[in-house]
Amino acid sequence: MQISAEISQGTKQLLERYSRAHGVKKQFLIESALLHHIQALEQLPAGIIIPPRLVVSAASGRKIAESLTKKQKPTRELVKLMRGGD
Numbered sequence: 001m002q003i004s005a006e007i008s009q010g011t012k013q014l015l016e017r018y019s020r021a022h023g024v025k026k027q028f029l030i031e032s033a034l035l036h037h038i039q040a041l042e043q044l045p046a047g048i049i050i051p052p053r054l055v056v057s058a059a060s061g062r063k064i065a066e067s068l069t070k071k072q073k074p075t076r077e078l079v080k081l082m083r084g085g086d
Contacts, residue, residue, distance in 0.1 A: 007015075019026045041049065056064065074082075 015026055015029065018024070019029055
């Protein structure tokens with residue numbers, strides 16, 4: 001069976017790069033990925049599936065961008081975690 005679908009240029013580049021690097025045919029890679037994804041959707045609770053793209057409002061996008069550009073000191077908890085603490 002053949003399926004036709006439009007994909008983004010970025011996804012196409014990732015597919016081609018992975019296919020070349022691992023010597024896997026694109027057809028096999030696409031079918032494996034679809035099976036894996038559908039099985040996950042069927043077997044896992046909906047609340048733990050994270051979508052590959054998140055849509056945010058313009059205001060939320062600005063807040064996210066602003067928080068990413070601010071230099072903040074790490075919290076004690078983060079420092080402890082990164083040092084291997086419990």
